[in-house]
Amino acid sequence: MFLTGTFHEGTDGGGKTAGISRRGVAGSAVLAGAALLLAGGATPARARQRSRAATGVALRLPGPTGPYRTGVTTLYLVDRSRPDPLTPSIPERELMVTVFYPAREVHGRSVAPQMSAIAAGRFPETAPAVHPGLPPSGVDWAATMTRSYADAPALAGQRPVLLYSPGGGDPRTMGTGLAEELASHGYAVVTVDHPGDAGVVEFPGTTDHRPEPWRETAFRGDPRMDPPLFRTMIDTRVADTRFVLDALKALAARRNPDAAGRPLPEGLGRALDPRRVGAYGHSAGGTTAAELMYEDRRVRAAVDMEGYLDHPAEGxxxxxxxxxxxRHGVDRPLLLLGTDGFPDRRRLERSWSAMLAHPGGRTDRRQLDRAAHGVFTDYAAFVPQLRSARLLTAEDRVRLVGAVDPAVSVPWVRHHVRSFFARHLPTR
Incomplete structure (x- = not known):
């Protein structure tokens, strides 16, 4: 990535199209998309009016399509082996992750909100800086609910683990829809926040070096315009995700990696298979997922959703x-997903072409047309709802997610990510 506006995110795969007109994808995508958006998409007009009269428009996530109900929990992880690279005054690297997983039963459990209260409260300040055009008011971000049940017992059976790294400046929560979709089809999905990079991250408490229970971004511009900062950003993300893999291995061995000692959902450790790991990410998170696979052989397959695979130019x-x-290629599968609306197509194309040029055929690419960079996140569903509520302009809608209908774009992204992991990390 990199952020849009204050930080600029891009939007494309360039090259040959394998988009929504592909036989077997377009028709089923439209039908499935229409069904899931009717079930969990835009808020009906009356509810929208009631919500706006109270605290703002309430947005809805598309519902997952898999056969499993899903549970969700958060982990607070602390890497005591390294100081925080983005804020050196913090002596230990703190992380927050969310785990989505198939649930055994959900009786008596509450559906979890997409964002925590603090994160939702601060989101109107941070999000428009990352994505100009998003409304600074008029939305009740705390009202968006997931379809997952907080701390529900995990369904028996070891699940492949998929790590998700979000785009620069974006919170892990903006990848909720895709994470729930994958979990509903049998995966354990771990979404990772990168503090100091993400707009705001809420923690379960304070520390001597962090007097507030949250942390805001340390960036004050587009990291892509500052090559040393960008290098630190990606290096930090790769180290973060490798540490998360270590924590998940401990969890699978029935140890609790939560630094606050909070209880875990019943059976969660037994539900993880640390020998079957994939990674996916958006923008800077896509860069992270691809480079993580290169550096860590525990990762057996990865998806890069419109992330550069090169450093920014030094001059x-x-x-x-x-x-x-x-530069060197990998001997494991990598999928590159892009759009035709990415403004920095030439630079992205250079690094992606280099990746595709390696012999062995382990890298593939697909492109979604009439789309823009944010289409790989929950903004694909949210931005059209915001446009319907007249909280952003038609131009901002196109710039953020493109003109493509979410009834097409949401199933398209889900189809390609899920089918890729189904081939290379089947749930058995």
Missing amino acids: PGRVGELYPVA
Whole structure:
């Protein structure tokens, strides 16, 4: 990624199209998309009016399509082996992750909100800085609910583990819809916040070096415009995700990695298979997922949703150094997903073409047309709802997610990510 506006996120795969007109995808995607959006998409007009009269428009996530009900929990992880790279005054690297998983039963459990109260309260300040055009008011971000039940017991059986890294400046919660979709089809999905990078991250308490129970981004501009900062950003993310994999291994061994010692959902450790791991990410998170697979052989397959695979250029007229994954290639499957609306197509194309040029055929790419960079996140469903509520302009809608209907874009992204992992990390 990199952020849009204050931080600029991009939007494309470039090259040959394998988009919504592909036989067997378009028709089923439209039908499935229409069904899931009717079930869990835009708020009906009356409810919208009631919500706006209270605290703002309430947005709804598309519902998952798999056969499993899903549970959700959060983990507070602390890597005491390294100081925080983005805020050196913090002596230990703190992380927050969310785990979505198939639930055994949900009786007596509450459906979890998409965002915590603090994160939702601060979101109107941070999100428009990342994505200009998002409304600074008029939305009740705390009202959006997931379809997952808080701390529900996990369904028996070891599940492949999928790690998700969000785009720069975005919270992990903006990948909720896709994470729930994958969990409803039998995966354990772990979404990772990168503090100091994400707009705001809420923790379960305070520390001597962090007097508030949250942390805001340390960025004050587009990291892609600052090559040393961008290098630190991606290096930090890769180290974060490798540490999360270590924590999940401990969890699978029946140890509790939560630094606050909070109780875990029943059976969660037994539901994870640390030998079958995939990674996916959006923008800077896509860069992270691809490079993580190169650096850590525990990752057996990865999806890069419109993330550069090179460093930014050090000066005018120069080209950026390729990341090792693009320079040397990998011997495991990598899927590149892009759109036709990415404004920095030429630079993205250079690193993706280098990745695709490696022999062995382990990298593939697909492109969604009439789409823009945010279409790989929950904004694909949210932005059209905001436009219907007249909280953003038609131009901002197109710039953020494109003109594509969410009844097409949401199933398209879900189809390609889920079918890729079904091939390379089947749930058995």
